[in-house]
Amino acid sequence: MRELSYAQAIQEGLAQAMEADPRVFIMGEDIGVYGGAFGVTGDLVERFGADRVIDTPISELGGAGVAVGAALAGSRPILEFQFSDFMTLAMEQIVNQAAKIRFMFGGKTSVPVVFRAPSGSGTGAAGQHSQSLEAWFAHVPGLKVVQPSTPADAKGLLLSAIDDPDPVIIFEHKLLYKMKGDVPETPDRTPIGKAAVRRLGKDVTVVATAIMVHRSLEAAELLAAEGIDCEVIDLRTLRPLDTATIIESVKKTTRLACVYEGVKTLGIGTEISAMIAESEAFDYLDAPILRLGGMETPIPYNPQLEKSAVPQADTIAEGLRKLVRGSF
Amino acid sequence: MAKVTGGAGKNVRPFYGKYSKDALREALRRMQIIRKFEEGAEDLYVRGLSYGTMHLSVGQEASAVGATMMLRNSDYITSTHRGHGHCIGKGAEAKYMFAEFLGKEEGYCRGRGGSMHIADMATGNLGANGIVGGGLPIATGAAMAIKQQKRDDVAVCFFGDGANNEGAFHESLNMAAVWKLPVIFVCENNQYGMSVSAERSTAVKDIATRAAAYNMPGVVVDGNSIADVAEAMDEAIARAKRGEGPSLVECKTYRTKGHSRSDRNRYRTKEEIEEWKLRDPIPAFASELLTHGILSEAEVAEVDVETTREIADAIVFAQNGTDPTHIDIASEVHTPLAGAAA
Numbered sequence: 001m002r003e004l005s006y007a008q009a010i011q012e013g014l015a016q017a018m019e020a021d022p023r024v025f026i027m028g029e030d031i032g033v034y035g036g037a038f039g040v041t042g043d044l045v046e047r048f049g050a051d052r053v054i055d056t057p058i059s060e061l062g063g064a065g066v067a068v069g070a071a072l073a074g075s076r077p078i079l080e081f082q083f084s085d086f087m088t089l090a091m092e093q094i095v096n097q098a099a100k101i102r103f104m105f106g107g108k109t110s111v112p113v114v115f116r117a118p119s120g121s122g123t124g125a126a127g128q129h130s131q132s133l134e135a136w137f138a139h140v141p142g143l144k145v146v147q148p149s150t151p152a153d154a155k156g157l158l159l160s161a162i163d164d165p166d167p168v169i170i171f172e173h174k175l176l177y178k179m180k181g182d183v184p185e186t187p188d189r190t191p192i193g194k195a196a197v198r199r200l201g202k203d204v205t206v207v208a209t210a211i212m213v214h215r216s217l218e219a220a221e222l223l224a225a226e227g228i229d230c231e232v233i234d235l236r237t238l239r240p241l242d243t244a245t246i247i248e249s250v251k252k253t254t255r256l257a258c259v260y261e262g263v264k265t266l267g268i269g270t271e272i273s274a275m276i277a278e279s280e281a282f283d284y285l286d287a288p289i290l291r292l293g294g295m296e297t298p299i300p301y302n303p304q305l306e307k308s309a310v311p312q313a314d315t316i317a318e319g320l321r322k323l324v325r326g327s328f
Numbered sequence: 329m330a331k332v333t334g335g336a337g338k339n340v341r342p343f344y345g346k347y348s349k350d351a352l353r354e355a356l357r358r359m360q361i362i363r364k365f366e367e368g369a370e371d372l373y374v375r376g377l378s379y380g381t382m383h384l385s386v387g388q389e390a391s392a393v394g395a396t397m398m399l400r401n402s403d404y405i406t407s408t409h410r411g412h413g414h415c416i417g418k419g420a421e422a423k424y425m426f427a428e429f430l431g432k433e434e435g436y437c438r439g440r441g442g443s444m445h446i447a448d449m450a451t452g453n454l455g456a457n458g459i460v461g462g463g464l465p466i467a468t469g470a471a472m473a474i475k476q477q478k479r480d481d482v483a484v485c486f487f488g489d490g491a492n493n494e495g496a497f498h499e500s501l502n503m504a505a506v507w508k509l510p511v512i513f514v515c516e517n518n519q520y521g522m523s524v525s526a527e528r529s530t531a532v533k534d535i536a537t538r539a540a541a542y543n544m545p546g547v548v549v550d551g552n553s554i555a556d557v558a559e560a561m562d563e564a565i566a567r568a569k570r571g572e573g574p575s576l577v578e579c580k581t582y583r584t585k586g587h588s589r590s591d592r593n594r595y596r597t598k599e600e601i602e603e604w605k606l607r608d609p610i611p612a613f614a615s616e617l618l619t620h621g622i623l624s625e626a627e628v629a630e631v632d633v634e635t636t637r638e639i640a641d642a643i644v645f646a647q648n649g650t651d652p653t654h655i656d657i658a659s660e661v662h663t664p665l666a667g668a669a670a
Contacts, residue, residue, distance in 0.1 A: 073404060105440070
């Protein structure tokens with residue numbers, strides 16, 4: 001299979017969706033001739049024209065609402081937020097409108113809109129361009145929230161999101177855009193709501209999201225040399241949560257760690273911890289649950305401080321080591 | 329269009345020449361239905377027979393009907409929290425609206441939305457909205473879809489004076505103008521955003537002047553005159569269909585009832601309310617129809633009787649409706665996917 005970068009895989013998915021369905025169009029800030037702030041849309045404007053690759057004014061709230069309205073009127077919009085932080089400007093349309101219209105209207109319509117948003121830290125962009133806000137959106141019934149960690153899933157989850165009759169938010173990790181991996185040339189779908197076991201192990205279940213999947217895999221390799229065998233689950237979808245895969249794994253390994261970049265308190269790992277505590281897997285636990293999340297602080301600018309604010313492979317390894325060896 | 333026969337001379341304004349007798353009678357009928365729907369809703373509330381909140385549009389019937397009477401089902405509207413009139417104007421039936429108001433399965437939203445969220449895709453009603461300004465970008469997006477799909481339709485966006493200070497208003501008007509979208513922004517300026525007057529909240533006297541900032545026509549009309557509203561709408565719709573883009577129509581009007589159930593009217597005077605009641609748009613329209621010989625006294629009276637009966641029947645229909653029995657509401661949040669287990 002040929003390799004593509006995560007960004008190229010998304011671009012290919014966008015192109016294939018637009019080729020397959022004339023209703024599909026993309027909109028966002030600087031996605032036309034500029035090619036997107038992270039280069040994701042590239043030359044799509046040349047291939048599909050400015051009517052289907054639409055540069056919007058810097059109007060996040062209005063842009064989100066336009067996407068909702070177009071979806072209600074029979075088009076299939078994909079809106080790129082330049083940074084996921086800017087979704088805070090569009091919360092009204094995402095949370096009050098897109099998420100609720102189907103339910104409030106008695107199930108008589110749906111809102112097939114896709115929101116794409118680059119998220120995460122590690123680029124030196126400081127507090128307003130580095131957040132991981134995905135848990136906010138995963139809290140809202142009516143939204144589906146996905147976070148691909150590989151190029152193949154970046155394309156596959158995008159295509160599933162476009163097919164989906166309801167609003168889907170895709171959080172793409174900025175540090176993954178250049179990562180390469182095998183990507184099928186065919187428009188293969190990655191199912192929404194299904195986690196992937198990236199590494200089989202018997203001592204501890206590590207549930208991770210986005211770039212934390214890769215850092216957890218790196219930590220798992222370090223620990224393998226010490227005789228600790230980690231199972232790493234790539235959550236992929238935050239809402240709806242694939243509870244079955246996590247429960248089965250925890251029953252096998254008897255330990256759970258959640259690794260995520262969003263602020264630890266009330267984050268996705270908090271939900272997974274509670275879900276396991278409420279499940280049949282609780283009785284299998286041989287150790288307290290461990291959450292490794294972002295610090296309770298905005299993302300700092302200085303590179304050393306920035307690194308320290310979110311889990312890294314070495315801090316993940318340290319946490320898992322203590323968890324498995326029972327020395328808290 | 330059928331020309332008016334009878335008393336319509338050459339000094340009669342275009343509205344009465346453009347629309348057929350049937351269309352004008354239907355407009356009067358819808359205005360009466362709106363008024364009586366609102367009165368019926370208030371009565372149900374006063375008698376303790378309804379549950380949630382409501383926002384009545386008594387006094388604003390001319391803008392609701394004047395801005396919708398020329399629309400087809402394939403045209404769209406977005407509405408507001410004070411949206412009963414817009415829904416009826418766009419073709420909603422009172423009985424399904426009352427059913428929604430009473431939370432019944434027969435309601436437009438099966439009792440899941442209530443008064444503030446009445447929507448009806450079949451008539452192009454993309455929904456009333458509980459968020460001030462919420463419908464502005466949605467109407468803009470619907471107009472974008474119309475343009476993309478090369479359809480001969482328009483989107484009409486109702487909003488109030490309160491919404492004109494929301495960012496969504498400014499973002500939407502700008503985008504609609506930049507992209508020359510077929511959307512008409514209809515501001516029903518009823519003078520108060522809940523309790524704060526437009527004078528105290530808005531830096532310009534006429535909201536229509538804000539259109540200049542977005543390079544689109546902005547006109548002020550007497551919102552209590554259906555002819556004024558409809559003529560402005562006809563011009564705006566023609567412009568939209570020529571591909572020249574959006575317009576802003578400001579209808580100066582007044583709600584003679586309070587903001588919602590909790591309103592004690594402490595922010596305005598009885599005199600002001602009484603003064604506006606004298607400018608009631610329904611008798612004014614009926615009187616013009618009589619003057620121009622379009623309807624007879626008997627025909628106007630017939631509309632009155634007919635609408636009173638329809639509203640009474642609609643309330644009975646709603647009261648006999650089905651209370652939702654489906655308690656697995658979590659399964660209604662998402663659209664069932666093909667091939668998924670039921």
